[in-house]
Amino acid sequence: MDKTAVVAGHICLDIIPEFSSQDKGQTILRPGGLYNVESPKFTTGGAVPNTGLALHRLGFPVNLLGKISQDMFGNEIQGILKREDESLCNHMIIDSSSSTSYTVVINPPGTDRIFLHNAGANDTFNSSDIDDSHLQNVSLFHFGYPPLMKRMYERNGVELSTIFKRLKSIGITTSLDMALPDPASESGKIDWKELLENVLPYVDIFLPSLEELLFMIDRCLLENLKKKEREMGQPMQYFVGQDILESLSKQLLNYGVAIVVIKLGESGLYVRTQSEKNRFSSLSKSITHVEDWIGREMMVPCYKVESVGATGAGDSTIAGFLGGLLKGLPLKEIVNYACAVGAYCVEAVDATSNIPSWEELDKRVSSDWGRMNPVIKKDKFNFESGIFYGPNDSLDPSEGGPKL
Template identity: 35%
Template sequence: MEKQYDAVIVGYTCVDLVPGFRKNSPVTSTSVFFKPGKLIEIGGMDFVLGGVPPNTGLAMKKFGKKVFLNGLIGEDFIGEIAAQGLTRAGVSFNMIKTGGAGTAFSIVLAPPGVDRIFLESPGCNRVFGMEHIDFEAIQKSRLFHFGYPPLLREFYLNNGQQLQQMYGEVQKMGVVTSLDFSLPDPESESGTVNWPEVLERTLPHVDIFVPSLEELIQTMVPEAYAKIQSLPGDTEIVDKIPLDLVKQVGQRIIGLGVKILLVKMGHRGALLLSGDISSLNKKAGIALEQDKWNNREILCGAYKVDKSKGINATGAGDTAVAAFLTAVLNGECPETAVKYAVMAGRESLYCENIYKEIGRWEQLAHKIHVEQNELKCFL
């Protein structure tokens, strides 16, 4: 049965307020850059659609896929910016408006040379629940992608009851299910959630899981994450996490029923793990070569970054996911799919506005063909 949409992208929606830091002054340490009393001159402020539906959805549209975006916005000025932005992008969407809370927004501090810092106001995402999800649109789609549970209160309350219920309902539709995450703030309500238990109950209903390295370790093995975080030195935590631990946790996730796991590791590249993917090919519009995808372990190194062209890392993970999901929908082999993810993540670093500036699918393919990176296949 032919589907109306390639993917329905649902979840946390916001507007990013991005100060324009000077590109020619790379930062080596946020502690030195953001000093009390220091004046930092910026080149303006960009208002950019953010969150999973705009970031991943619009990138997938740029990559040639028919997408439908679903989320919740407020009846306020920022909500008008979000709706107008999606309308201008020419994408199908159902952004439900609520008067109960304002539209979510984030102030993204992303000076060149360091990872970004978010000042986040979740707004109406705190009341976004199953009643706001367009299941009719999902039924018409090949793939359902959702994010970010730690910022969506209704989906982590009661040990993630709505999260598990939602994925269970979508799985019954014969639609491929995909999940993205965000780091729980330890100082917020979501930081008190038993995330290992929530994921153990939810992941059996998830086909594709695409967390970042930090998200994977913090949510699945919080004790190990805390121990790694406390290690001395100025090294980024991404570099402190041992690859063996990532593989160990990854295999545990595959054991829970996830068919494909993509771990986004920033400048370390990406790790892909898979189990038996035969059940995916029983779903409408999916045709993966099982002998190439079954029980794989692939480490893909990052492509070289031209720091002189780097603008910021906002949305890099979501763009990488968009490319990976597009490759899966296209029936690419796992080696190629993970390369698309890593290349798209790299290319997004050069974009002030990802939706306008990211290359199309053919351009990504050409860059992959021309540029070299390290690819290790363990299984």
């Protein structure tokens, strides 16, 4: 039987008014205006339902651990989850003293989306909300979006590090994902370097996006890349190479995390791991071939699909990575499955409706499924069997063994 995972962290209700194709984006939200819209769509949002439901659809036992209230929005979230599977609500935290988080997503044709977000009960989530009953028979614990949860980022992440330290003390493999803070918010003004130094020694797998990571540990480089993006009319990934990714990942590895997975958007994933075998000793329940994980550096391209929307793509990619880990697969297979689940996600407008079973996923990955060409500068990478291997990679990709 597959091992059980917990997906904890941020959860909200997304309220999405539907606009007709005749609506013009520039007319939305003008003071004093009244605009007719169609019936709204209600969906769950946040790391808990996005990554959690993706794992569930892939066929893994998963407990969802988010905090909601006994109000209209909380009832709607529970209803959505129960329609998927009654058991998905068994570990949800109900706090009647707070309100359920929600986001109004204003998405008229021809313009960028506008998000009106209320953090609600997410801001009160703390280490005491996780008790022993949530951790029984659990081998993997993933936490998502702490920058959107006040108690998780205040005081340089004391509550977050308390959670992860406890999990490691009882032998659970730990995983952490981020969200991009609003620079003008309280979350955007904290010292994220210090928070990561406090938390990452207890995190086995860290999976930020490139922009999130730059915001947190190299704001100057982020601004320079954004400037090039504006001037050249190309995504900032065009101006990133192995040297930048190596530098960023090295800093994270120095903080103590075992496995760094940087999400690169349409360029796929960059993966870097610790070179010390001892760091993987606590992952023995999750990793069966430790030598395959030591001192790795690789970039994994996305699969080719007809993209409809990017909502939840990063969360789904994480679900694919964690699913492969739960199955005890080698790293090379895991990163391919991760990119494949992300590809399935973007074939639909929402985050989880197109996520397949693992059997369907495996069949498609095993087929002649084309890959995209990453726009990341690849001059220092060696290409072999669909993966770009960096100069720091410890294995000879053509032989599957150590470099001589």
